Amino acid sequence: MAVRIRPCLLAVAFFAAAWVSGASSVPQQVLFNSCSEKVDNSQKSFNCMPCSRTYVADAYLDALTGQLAQHRDLTEVPETADLCKGLDDDLDVPVLSEVHRQLVGEGSHRRLVYSVKFGNCEDDAVKFLDGYAANLVIIEKLPSGVFADPFELQHFVERKVFLDVAVFGDTNLELPSALSNRSAVEIHFDFKPSTTMDCNLVVELPLHARYPPLDSSGYATVEFGSPDLLLHYRKKDTHPDSCIWVSKNLDAEPVDKAVWRVPCGNGAHAGFVSSLTFISALVCSMSVVLAASLIS
Amino acid sequence: MAATTTTLRWRVMAASAALRVALVAYGEWQDAHLEVRYTDVDYLVFSDAAASVAAGGSPFARATYRYSPLLAFLLLPNSLLHPAWGKLIFSAADLLVGLFIDTILRLRGVPEKTRIWSVVAWLFNPFTFTIGTRGNCEPIVCAAVLWVLICLMKGQVLQAAFWYGLIVHFRIYPIIYAVPFVIVLGKNYAGPAGRPILTQWSSKQQLQSDKTSENVEEPTSLLASLWIFLSSLITRNTILFGLFSGSMFFGWTGVFFYLYGWDFLNEALLYHLTRTDPRHNFSIYFYHIYLHHQQGFSSIQKLASFLPQLMVQLALILRFSRDLPFCLFLQTVAFVAFNKVMTAQYFVWFFCLLPLILPWTRMKLRWKGLACMLVWMGSQLHWLMWAYLLEFKGRNVFVQLWVAGLVFLAANTFVMIMVIRHHKYTQLFSVSTKSRSKVAAKKE
Numbered sequence: 153m154a155v156r157i158r159p160c161l162l163a164v165a166f167f168a169a170a171w172v173s174g175a176s177s178v179p180q181q182v183l184f185n186s187c188s189e190k191v192d193n194s195q196k197s198f199n200c201m202p203c204s205r206t207y208v209a210d211a212y213l214d215a216l217t218g219q220l221a222q223h224r225d226l227t228e229v230p231e232t233a234d235l236c237k238g239l240d241d242d243l244d245v246p247v248l249s250e251v252h253r254q255l256v257g258e259g260s261h262r263r264l265v266y267s268v269k270f271g272n273c274e275d276d277a278v279k280f281l282d283g284y285a286a287n288l289v290i291i292e293k294l295p296s297g298v299f300a301d302p303f304e305l306q307h308f309v310e311r312k313v314f315l316d317v318a319v320f321g322d323t324n325l326e327l328p329s330a331l332s333n334r335s336a337v338e339i340h341f342d343f344k345p346s347t348t349m350d351c352n353l354v355v356e357l358p359l360h361a362r363y364p365p366l367d368s369s370g371y372a373t374v375e376f377g378s379p380d381l382l383l384h385y386r387k388k389d390t391h392p393d394s395c396i397w398v399s400k401n402l403d404a405e406p407v408d409k410a411v412w413r414v415p416c417g418n419g420a421h422a423g424f425v426s427s428l429t430f431i432s433a434l435v436c437s438m439s440v441v442l443a444a445s446l447i448s
Numbered sequence: 449m450a451a452t453t454t455t456l457r458w459r460v461m462a463a464s465a466a467l468r469v470a471l472v473a474y475g476e477w478q479d480a481h482l483e484v485r486y487t488d489v490d491y492l493v494f495s496d497a498a499a500s501v502a503a504g505g506s507p508f509a510r511a512t513y514r515y516s517p518l519l520a521f522l523l524l525p526n527s528l529l530h531p532a533w534g535k536l537i538f539s540a541a542d543l544l545v546g547l548f549i550d551t552i553l554r555l556r557g558v559p560e561k562t563r564i565w566s567v568v569a570w571l572f573n574p575f576t577f578t579i580g581t582r583g584n585c586e587p588i589v590c591a592a593v594l595w596v597l598i599c600l601m602k603g604q605v606l607q608a609a610f611w612y613g614l615i616v617h618f619r620i621y622p623i624i625y626a627v628p629f630v631i632v633l634g635k636n637y638a639g640p641a642g643r644p645i646l647t648q649w650s651s652k653q654q655l656q657s658d659k660t661s662e663n664v665e666e667p668t669s670l671l672a673s674l675w676i677f678l679s680s681l682i683t684r685n686t687i688l689f690g691l692f693s694g695s696m697f698f699g700w701t702g703v704f705f706y707l708y709g710w711d712f713l714n715e716a717l718l719y720h721l722t723r724t725d726p727r728h729n730f731s732i733y734f735y736h737i738y739l740h741h742q743q744g745f746s747s748i749q750k751l752a753s754f755l756p757q758l759m760v761q762l763a764l765i766l767r768f769s770r771d772l773p774f775c776l777f778l779q780t781v782a783f784v785a786f787n788k789v790m791t792a793q794y795f796v797w798f799f800c801l802l803p804l805i806l807p808w809t810r811m812k813l814r815w816k817g818l819a820c821m822l823v824w825m826g827s828q829l830h831w832l833m834w835a836y837l838l839e840f841k842g843r844n845v846f847v848q849l850w851v852a853g854l855v856f857l858a859a860n861t862f863v864m865i866m867v868i869r870h871h872k873y874t875q876l877f878s879v880s881t882k883s884r885s886k887v888a889a890k891k892e
Binding site: 259260261323325326328330331363365366371414415416418425426434438441443444445447 | 492496511512725726727732733735736738739740741742749752753755756757759760763764767768782785786838839840841842843844845846847850854857858860861864865868869873
């Protein structure tokens with residue numbers, strides 16, 4: 153399926169505008185939708201960036217936390233038009249047709265499993281992978297109360313499960329959620345080059361729950377927002393300076409909701425727990441003191 | 449006969465060394481092939497910190513590295529030679545602890561057979577051989593504490609002070625031994641030859657004879673006895689020990705503060721002193737901390753959690769400090785049990801001192817010894833069951849888990865009381881016969 157690529161100066165302008173105004177409610181899609189092309193049912197947006205830029209999720213995180221972004225190298229890219237030049241206009245990019253996301257597991261350590269299907273999977277995709285180095289990029293903006301362990305994810309990269317991974321935001325592994333901030337994970341998953349391309353990719357992201365704030369119901373509910381899926385590719389042979397990021401618009405077919413119930417403490421217990429704790433400590437310590445004093 | 453017991457001792461050491469090497473090798477295999485790692489997360493933290501130092505940076509660049517930079521320096525060969533270097537070092541320290549236990553008991557005249565059983569109680573304790581092979585640095589601390597004890601027993605006060613200051617810098621908890629050390633180094637420390645005389649082990653009951661040597665004069669009042677006690681603490685040895693170990697501690701702290709700044713002070717020192725972790729652990733305080741983590745803690749609450757610990761430590765020191773290994777053992781058990789945070793690796797701190805008191809206990813393995821072990825391990829397993837339900841099944845069992853923590857504290861108290869009641873109190877350093885005869889002459 154042919155997809156047109158246009159120079160995206162507008163996208164750059166939008167980035168700059170969003171950051172300067174510090175708009176925290178800027179929908180994520182705006183960052184990429186500015187040069188959208190309507191091709192069949194799923195809208196796609198493009199962006200060309202210098203290949204030195206490895207990650208894009210940091211821009212998302214600033215939108216999440218409503219903070220003014222630091223000056224990113226993206227805004228300094230003057231001639232995006234030139235970067236996108238020289239790329240074929242009829243390019244059969246693999247189209248993400250179906251995306252499923254499921255929270256799997258029990259307890260405080262679970263996995264988000266993404267199942268991604270590609271539409272034009274057969275020869276077109278194989279032809280595409282011959283000429284282009286491509287990988288699937290999943291950006292999951294983690295809700296408050298859930299965190300990803302960057303060291304664990306690094307281990308995945310070492311074992312070549314992921315091509316690359318980065319965690320942005322609060323990566324503290326120990327604090328409860330009342331004392332932590334949000335974070336975002338960006339996973340780069342390599343398309344395994346083979347003659348029979350795997351049409352169904354499965355990506356697993358291990359996550360851990362923080363200790364939630366107290367609630368009388370005994371459980372805290374953590375809901376995941378919508379992830380962002382992008383295709384990141386560049387031409388293999390000529391080692392160009394530009395890398396393409398194509399995002400899939402998930403508004404039309406939103407991803408399944410993922411909800412995590414985490415047990416939490418009940419504030420009503422505070423009274424009797426504290427008093428019984430101190431009383432027990434006192435009783436035990438006095439018993440030891442007594443035993444030590446009475447021994448002849 | 450001596451030759452066979454010597455070969456038996458070397459066989460025990462060789463078998464424990466082989467076991468540890470095998471476990472380290474197995475750990476490497478499990479890490480590479482199974483989802484669940486054998487290696488402790490802490491070991492990866494140390495290795496990363498060491499790699500950071502090797503690259504010229506600070507070990508505190510690695511999140512959750514909360515130890516002295518000395519550990520990172522020790523593990524530098526992890527990135528230069530082999531990642532398992534650290535584990536081999538810790539396992540070697542483990543074996544060293546076994547050797548030191550043997551040395552201490554031999555210096556006190558414990559017969560070979562009893563000694564070997566005591567050493568086996570450490571070397572083949574499942575808690576201890578897994579700790580070193582999983583990459584925990586606690587065996588080093590245990591070895592250092594025992595070496596300090598050996599130095600004190602041999603009269604090498606300066607060397608004892610050197611290692612004591614160093615180990616308190618490395619891991620803060622040995623500071624609880626400071627007062628018993630000073631008490632023991634007091635007036636009756638050295639014999640006439642300048643070296644301390646160690647009370648030898650005897651199979652007979654020896655409760656009474658050691659006590660009489662202590663009561664030189666009848667104290668006239670509480671104030672007078674307090675004054676006598678305090679003045680006996682001011683000797684050349686205690687001052688030397690205090691000053692030198694203090695200088696070592698502040699020296700090392702100063703050097704690393706100069707090198708790494710506030711990062712070092714906050715992570716390696718202050719974190720341990722002010723730690724309030726709401727995450728579940730064996731301590732009875734975890735749920736109280738979690739329930740109050742959003743509003744903070746009042747001074748009264750902080751004091752209230754410190755008071756039982758202080759009372760127990762004081763009582764144990766005042767009552768048992770002359771029987772030094774026994775005092776250190778009880779103090780460590782109490783410190784761990786009443787602490788605000790308690791994790792399984794802390795148990796090693798008193799397991800290394802347990803073999804030192806075994807030859808002096810009247811408790812037989814059957815059935816009182818076994819009862820103590822079963823009560824202690826059983827309450828631990830009970831706690832672990834609730835922790836599993838909370839963490840891996842996501843069930844809200846906070847109250848049950850907290851109660852399991854109370855039960856575990858009760859079990860620790862039970863074991864402490866049983867050990868106290870069945871122990872043959874024996875002073876480590878006996879008063880010399882010369883001073884005894886002086887006392888006898890005075891009385892006449």
